[in-house]
Amino acid sequence: MQTTVAPHSNPTAETHEVTNQPPPLTGHDVADDAVLLEGLRREGAAWHTEDLHRLGRLVGGAQAQEWAEQANLNEPVLRTHDRFGHRVDEVDFHPAYHHLMDTSVSAGLAGAAWADERPGAHVARAAGFMVMSALEAGHLCPVSMTYAVVPALRRAPELAATYEPLLTSRMYEPGLRTPTGKAGLLAGMGMTEKQGGTDVRANTTTATEAGDGTWRLRGHKWFTSAPMNDLFLVLAQAPGGLSCFLVPRVLPDGSRNTFRVQRLKDKLGNRSNASGEPEFDDTVAWLVGPEGKGVRTIIDMVTMTRLDCVLGSAAGIRAALAQAAHHARHRSVFGAALIGQPLMRNVLGDLAVESEAATTLGLRLAGAADRAQRGDAGERAFLRLATAVAKYWVCKRQPVAVAEALECLGGNGYVEDSGMPRMYREAPLNGIWEGSGNVNALDLLRALAREPESLDAFRAEIEAASGADRRLDTAWQELRGELVLTEDAPLRARRLIERAALVLQGSLLVRHAPAAVADAFCASRLAGDRGLAFGTLAPDTDFTGLLERLPA
Incomplete structure (x- = not known):
């Protein structure tokens, strides 16, 4: 027997009707939040309200949410060598990650607060950091470390004079180039080693004075977030004890410093952010703070x-x-x-x-x-x-x-x-x-x-x-x-x-x-x-x- 189906009918349409589902949470202002705004005013940064709302509207939009999703779906990839066999130690990111980074750095969430003389500058930065955290947390790791490096680097005034204006910049410029030739820098830190973990005094990375004002590091770090950044504060054992050193990935003369990224970590979350294991081998470094006072x-x-x-x-x-x-x-x-x-x-x-x-x-x-x-x-x-x-x-x-x-x-x-x-x-x-x-x-x-x-x-x-x-x-x-x-x-x-x-x-x-x-x-x-x-x-x-x- 032949069954006749009425033209244009869809016998499954009723079973696939979508009802009682919430719409996407997009097109709103993430900063339109009484708790956040009251805290912003109470802690002395009411002057930042308009800019915070501007950032909140961007974060609540569909485009920014797509950046967050794509940055996590398309994870960073390590390239240790180029096609000719030269060591490059580069980390490649999806364009969405760079959009997120550019948004956060230009919003002043990296080091900019240290160059802002207005009372409440660090509160304004904190509120913006929270708004961006609601969107995507992984990319904020290098942003956070860039913010945090400034007070430590000030223990070496000559180094701070060179690098602080670039660390407090609102310009995001990815890629490895001579630091002083860039419009803005990002920083990281290298403390953890596999044999010690939290016990950094068990570190085995060594530092030897070179006699020209620099030091040479040799060793391996177990967990260093954002190995693609420009500068790192690194702990190493000097003759006078555990000390802190500044390690740029590119030296002032434009040559590559030895900073071999052995692998990237396969993490539970934080997938948009690269975390790796760098190896130092005759790596050029500058002492920050007194020798033996690294911690x-x-x-x-x-x-x-x-x-x-x-x-x-x-x-x-x-x-x-x-x-x-x-x-x-x-x-x-x-x-x-x-x-x-x-x-x-x-x-x-x-x-x-x-x-x-x-x-x-x-x-x-x-x-x-x-x-x-x-x-x-x-x-x-x-x-x-x-x-x-x-x-x-x-x-x-x-x-x-x-x-x-x-x-x-x-x-x-x-x-x-x-x-x-x-x-x-x-x-x-x-x-x-x-x-x-x-x-x-x-x-x-x-x-x-x-x-x-x-x-x-x-x-x-x-x-x-x-x-x-x-x-x-x-x-x-x-x-x-x-x-x-x-x-x-x-x-x-x-x-x-x-x-x-x-x-x-x-x-x-x-x-x-x-x-x-x-x-x-x-x-x-x-x-x-x-x-x-x-x-x-x-x-x-x-x-x-x-x-x-x-x-x-």
């Missing part, structure tokens, strides 16, 4: 990169929350919008509290960095202890927060097209980079033992909110008793730094956040009225007030 010299760079770890993790939490909120606003379940369902309101409200606490703390650190750079000794002391505390806690919270946000999208969040898997793979990085959780917890103990002024500054910050919330006061009283360094302090260091982070965040929110946020934080994070997972806030929580703080 003390490079710690200035490490401190600033740790600040960026906090900013990047806070931004990663907020970007994931934005995706979850967008999905919940446009998805219906059981006959009502998902964002109106009581339990989803609890999950999103809890994530909103976590995100606001992280963002507020990150911008507070940026404000401290700005004021410390301008000579405020109290802020410098606060930054010493608070950076370790924030680096530990905010970076620890990113993976669990992103996982919860991904779950809000259900199966849609588990597929690559949603962008959530890339956020999830990126989430553990900042907790490892520039010192894992244990490193920062032990760093807190060192600060307490060696720099009591840092505890004084930390105490003043907490007690600025004294009397405003009973739960905060109680938590601070309990923490003060634990800050006494007893014999078992290393064993309980994680407990100590976690409590310090929560009390610090509580103090900031009580003073600066709406009552709904501060109350929910103190009830759930300080008083313990909360389960172990997100979405366990008490029934009397002001969920409407929390959801009003959700990003777009």
Whole structure:
């Protein structure tokens, strides 16, 4: 029997009709975020608002989001040799990566803040860094290191005079050429070696004085991010002990320095960024800071990169929350919008509290960095202890927060097209980079033992909110008793730094956040009225007030 099908009919059309799916989250201003903008004003950079919105609109656009996707799909490729057999050690990137780099450098997210005399310049830069982190985190590694290298390089005034104007430039000029012939430079660092890892004093790379003002390095680094950059601060063993050296990839005469990139790392996330293993063999270097004081010299760079770890993790939490909120606003379940369902309101409200606490703390650190750079000794002391505390806690919270946000999208969040898997793979990085959780917890103990002024500054910050919330006061009283360094302090260091982070965040929110946020934080994070997972806030929580703080 012959079956007749009506012309132009499609028997499968009804099964493929797409309904109840959210539109793409594009065409919006990522900087149109009350938490971010309030922090920008509070920390002294209100003058940057218009430029931040300009960057936010670009980041929220479809073109920039395509750059982010393509930069991660088309990963960097190492070329060790040219076709004739000459060693070149070049890293090739997709054009999308260069678009991202050009956007960030021209927005002043690399070293430009160090050349900006306006109060709040480092806060403005931090806010921009967070906006770009919401788009794509991998390319910000070389951007961050370029920002962080400037204070360390200033320990060698002659080198700083030559290179700082180029490190603070807003011009992105990729490719290896004579440094002083470029419009802008990017910097990196080489500390980690395979036999020592965090224990950099176990490094075996050696430095020998050449007698002409330069040194010669020999050795191998295990994990050096952005090996395509122009300049690197490298730790090596000199006769006087572990020292810090400046290593340019191209020497002042235009010849190539020996900087053999043995391979690129195959990483969990951060796929757009190249991380490699360079080998030094009679490599020309210049001493930065005193011989034997390498850790003390490079710690200035490490401190600033740790600040960026906090900013990047806070931004990663907020970007994931934005995706979850967008999905919940446009998805219906059981006959009502998902964002109106009581339990989803609890999950999103809890994530909103976590995100606001992280963002507020990150911008507070940026404000401290700005004021410390301008000579405020109290802020410098606060930054010493608070950076370790924030680096530990905010970076620890990113993976669990992103996982919860991904779950809000259900199966849609588990597929690559949603962008959530890339956020999830990126989430553990900042907790490892520039010192894992244990490193920062032990760093807190060192600060307490060696720099009591840092505890004084930390105490003043907490007690600025004294009397405003009973739960905060109680938590601070309990923490003060634990800050006494007893014999078992290393064993309980994680407990100590976690409590310090929560009390610090509580103090900031009580003073600066709406009552709904501060109350929910103190009830759930300080008083313990909360389960172990997100979405366990008490029934009397002001969920409407929390959801009003959700990003777009």
